[in-house]
Amino acid sequence: MAAVPQLQRQFIEYTTSLYNEGYLDDQFTQLQKLQDESNPDFVVEVVSLFFEDSEKLLNNLATALQQNIVDYKQVDSHVHQFKGSSSSIGAQRVTSVCVLFRNCCEEKNLDGCLRCLQQLKHEYINVRSKLEALFRLEQQILQAGGSIPMME
Amino acid sequence: MTEGIHGFSSPRSDVFPAGLRVLVVDDDPTWLKILEKMLKKCAYEVTTCGLAIEALDLLRERKGGFDIVISDVNMPDMDGFKLLEHVGLEMDLPVIMMSVDGETSRVMRGVQHGACDYLLKPIRMKELRNIWQHVYRKKIHEVRDTESLEGLEEILMMRNVSEHSDDGNYLLCGGDVTPGKKRKDAEHKYDEKDFADHSSAKKARVVWTVDLHQKFVKAVNLIGFEKVGPKKILDLMNVPWLTRENVASHLQKYRLYLTRLQKDDIKSTSSGLKLPEFSPRDAAGDRTESIKVQQNEAVNSYRTHSNPHVQNISSKVQEVDFKCSASLKPIKPKKILTGYAVDSHKASSSNIGISQSFGSTEYSSFNTTLPTQYSWNGGYTEIQFKQEPAPQFQVQNGFSNIGLSTQQVQSTAHGQALSKEKDKPAKFGSFSLQPPDPVTSSTWSMKNDQSLEPTSITNMELSAFLLQGEHRSSTNLDMQNKGAPEFNELEFIDEVPPDLYDALRFDGYPPDLLEYPPDLLEYPVIDQGLFIV
Numbered sequence: 109m110a111a112v113p114q115l116q117r118q119f120i121e122y123t124t125s126l127y128n129e130g131y132l133d134d135q136f137t138q139l140q141k142l143q144d145e146s147n148p149d150f151v152v153e154v155v156s157l158f159f160e161d162s163e164k165l166l167n168n169l170a171t172a173l174q175q176n177i178v179d180y181k182q183v184d185s186h187v188h189q190f191k192g193s194s195s196s197i198g199a200q201r202v203t204s205v206c207v208l209f210r211n212c213c214e215e216k217n218l219d220g221c222l223r224c225l226q227q228l229k230h231e232y233i234n235v236r237s238k239l240e241a242l243f244r245l246e247q248q249i250l251q252a253g254g255s256i257p258m259m260e
Numbered sequence: 261m262t263e264g265i266h267g268f269s270s271p272r273s274d275v276f277p278a279g280l281r282v283l284v285v286d287d288d289p290t291w292l293k294i295l296e297k298m299l300k301k302c303a304y305e306v307t308t309c310g311l312a313i314e315a316l317d318l319l320r321e322r323k324g325g326f327d328i329v330i331s332d333v334n335m336p337d338m339d340g341f342k343l344l345e346h347v348g349l350e351m352d353l354p355v356i357m358m359s360v361d362g363e364t365s366r367v368m369r370g371v372q373h374g375a376c377d378y379l380l381k382p383i384r385m386k387e388l389r390n391i392w393q394h395v396y397r398k399k400i401h402e403v404r405d406t407e408s409l410e411g412l413e414e415i416l417m418m419r420n421v422s423e424h425s426d427d428g429n430y431l432l433c434g435g436d437v438t439p440g441k442k443r444k445d446a447e448h449k450y451d452e453k454d455f456a457d458h459s460s461a462k463k464a465r466v467v468w469t470v471d472l473h474q475k476f477v478k479a480v481n482l483i484g485f486e487k488v489g490p491k492k493i494l495d496l497m498n499v500p501w502l503t504r505e506n507v508a509s510h511l512q513k514y515r516l517y518l519t520r521l522q523k524d525d526i527k528s529t530s531s532g533l534k535l536p537e538f539s540p541r542d543a544a545g546d547r548t549e550s551i552k553v554q555q556n557e558a559v560n561s562y563r564t565h566s567n568p569h570v571q572n573i574s575s576k577v578q579e580v581d582f583k584c585s586a587s588l589k590p591i592k593p594k595k596i597l598t599g600y601a602v603d604s605h606k607a608s609s610s611n612i613g614i615s616q617s618f619g620s621t622e623y624s625s626f627n628t629t630l631p632t633q634y635s636w637n638g639g640y641t642e643i644q645f646k647q648e649p650a651p652q653f654q655v656q657n658g659f660s661n662i663g664l665s666t667q668q669v670q671s672t673a674h675g676q677a678l679s680k681e682k683d684k685p686a687k688f689g690s691f692s693l694q695p696p697d698p699v700t701s702s703t704w705s706m707k708n709d710q711s712l713e714p715t716s717i718t719n720m721e722l723s724a725f726l727l728q729g730e731h732r733s734s735t736n737l738d739m740q741n742k743g744a745p746e747f748n749e750l751e752f753i754d755e756v757p758p759d760l761y762d763a764l765r766f767d768g769y770p771p772d773l774l775e776y777p778p779d780l781l782e783y784p785v786i787d788q789g790l791f792i793v
Contacts, residue, residue, distance in 0.1 A: 135382045142297045150297060157290045188334060189288065192360040195382050196290040 112254030119245045123259050126242070131235050135198030137259060155239055158197050162232055165190045169225050173218070183221060184213040190228070199235045202228065276418040277392030278303035285315040285331035285343065286358070291381065295330070295388075302389050312338035319351050326353060327395045330379075333359040333366065341373040348374040352402075354394035358383060468510055475499060476510060485518075 126132045143150040165186050172183045191206035205228045212220030246256050282304045286292045292308050299306040307326070309315040312335040319326060329347050333340035344355045357370040360381040370378040376394040379387055396418055468476070479496035480488050490508035497507070 138382070138384070139294065142294070142301065147297065154290055154293050157293055161289055185334070188361065192332075192334075192381060193288050193290045195360050196288065196294055198382070 112249060112252045115245065115249045115252060116254055116257050119242075119249060120257050120259065122242060122245060126238055127259075130200050130204075131238050133198040133200040135195065137198070139197060140259065152243055155197055155243075158193055158199070159236055161193050162190065162202075162236075165193070166225075166229055166232065169228070173221055173225060178216075178218060178221075180213045180216050180221075184210055187213060187224075199231075201231045202235055205231050277395070280304040280392050280395060281307070281325060281327045282391070283307050283309060283315060283318065283326045283329045285309045285312060285329065285335065287311065287332065287334070287336050291332070291358075295383070298383070298385055298388050301385065311335065312340070312343040315343065316346055316350075319347060319353070323351065326351075328354045328356065328391060330356045330358060330391070333357050333361070333370065341369055344370070344373045344375055352398075354398045356391060356394065472497075472499065472502075473510075476507070476514070480511075480514070 123132075127136075139151050139154055147153075169183060169186050169190075172179060172186060187206050187209045191203055191210070194200075194202035194206065205224060209221065209224035209228060212224050249256055280302075282299050284292060284295045284299065284306060286295065286308075287310055289310065292310060296306050296308050307318065309318060312331070315329070315331065319329070331340055331343055335343065340357060340359075344357060347353055347355050354376040355374065356377045356379060357375040358379045358381055359366060362380040367378045376398070377391070399418070475497045476493060479493040482496060483489075483492050488511065490504050490511055493511065494502060494504050494507045
């Protein structure tokens with residue numbers, strides 16, 4: 109098991125890259141700030157909720173777009189929701205795709221929508237795996253007796 | 261998801277804004293969790309809800325159990341705007357809308373439907389920290405509009421609290437007062453003439469100046485209290501700009517006041533508040549004996565200032581040890597608080613209690629002979645300290661509602677008001693002057709050990725004094741009648757930021773005042789200089 113300082117360095121680097129690459133934004137930092145002793149797993153809990161919710165939404169979207177007659181309002185409503193929840197944890201790239209997706213809905217552009225859905229799935233899976241990696245790293249640090257460095 | 265029901269909690273005005281009871285409504289579980297956490301960090305009491313219908317049910321179940329609602333615009337079971345409207349109508353709570361969508365049109369809709377704010381997601385902590393302002397603002401407006409005593413009390417308490425907060429009281433002061441409308445109202449308060457136009461305007465508030473009240477009382481007496489009716493009174497009063505409604509509402513308060521006086525009567529013995537006569541300038545002598553004003557000092561200080569320099573009084577009062585639960589916000593020196601000290605010995609219905617202590621049954625005599633009229637039995641002294649802006653009364657009213665022990669309350673309020681310290685956070689002490697015990701009851705519960713000055717000034721004196729203050733800028737002598745027993749509100753406002761008062765203004769009458777606690781009746785319609793014996 110790597111030494112704590114090393115892990116911590118890794119953690120910092122990883123986090124920084126996530127921000128730099130736009131996977132996460134300031135909102136994520138805000139979440140981390142909300143975490144405290146009374147709620148030491150706050151961020152993980154919130155993110156888990158996000159994952160659950162997102163998967164549901166993605167399914168709904170897939171279903172809605174598969175209809176013979178697509179109800180764009182309905183689709184838009186799902187996307188809007190997704191936009192909201194992704195913004196809650198700072199999943200910036202996901203949020204950006206949602207914006208594009210909404211435009212397609214407005215235009216009732218089925219192809220556009222389908223493409224957006226794909227992109228959305230892709231971005232979601234990305235951010236999910238990155239966050240999971242981050243949490244794993246955190247766990248490692250904690251288990252090694254270290255503390256999680258605060259990111260600014 | 262509904263957070264654990266906290267049970268029906270009552271507002272924690274004492275540490276406002278901490279403990280603010282917030283209901284968060286959002287169908288997004290992630291946001292719900294985050295918002296809950298954020299609000300808890302603000303020391304608010306949070307309840308969460310995932311559905312609009314659920315939220316409404318909760319609100320209905322726990323009427324008065326929440327201070328503010330924050331809801332997302334997009335709810336699956338009901339349009340957020342509809343929820344907004346429902347809440348506004350049924351519960352009249354401030355509602356903040358949220359959305360990840362910040363389109364102007366949406367925001368506009370929110371405002372149109374009555375949202376007091378519209379937040380864009382992602383929401384920051386600092387935005388949530390300040391949501392209490394909407395609660396406070398609403399309270400203030402309510403008080404102004406409905407002359408709600410409870411509202412006043414709450415406000416006072418909130419302000420009291422804020423005093424202790426880092427943000428300074430004056431968040432309260434400055435922040436919430438909305439310019440514009442309120443100022444306009446305020447400005448009008450002091451000018452009766454203005455009301456001429458008001459009658460047609462929205463609910464113009466009539467400032468029941470001493471003069472006006474005197475006329476009113478005269479009319480009532482002429483007609484005979486039992487037979488009195490707004491129309492008759494109006495006719496007799498011969499005040500062109502006054503409307504029947506104005507009189508009707510004033511009459512109602514007056515009646516209540518009398519009733520209170522009557523009740524008070526029983527408890528108040530002659531707590532020595534006998535004001536045979538008093539003039540603000542009188543030597544303490546008279547007062548001392550007759551008036552057992554605990555808060556002599558306070559009163560005295562008033563006395564000494566026969567002129568509207570309340571400031572002096574303030575300083576004196578400062579020393580007084582008032583324990584008010586609420587703190588009074590210092591008002592500008594010029595303000596005069598009108599306190600009605602009603603000594604309600606027996607407010608006979610016809611005599612409006614005045615005779616009670618003094619045996620002078622003529623209510624109308626109040627108008628001129630103060631001394632006789634004040635039945636100061638510990639009743640209710642409403643001392644109005646008029647302050648320049650004079651809207652302070654509202655605050656006063658608030659006080660009456662608060663059934664603080666008169667003594668304490670009075671003292672505090674009194675002290676506060678008088679205190680000159682500008683930096684003192686405005687404290688509004690609401691206190692009802694009702695004397696818990698006969699002794700105290702008299703006068704103002706300004707139980708200050710400090711000797712303000714000559715002795716005890718009975719409430720009457722104060723009232724008189726206040727009335728005198730007519731010349732003060734605004735005739736905002738609110739003849740606050742607070743029921744003697746419960747209401748003796750003494751509010752001395754010393755330095756109050758003008759805008760604060762604006763917010764609190766009510767037509768110049770503390771809400772309570774208009775209720776005419778029996779004491780009020782005793783409140784002689786003091787003409788300027790009336791008290792000067």
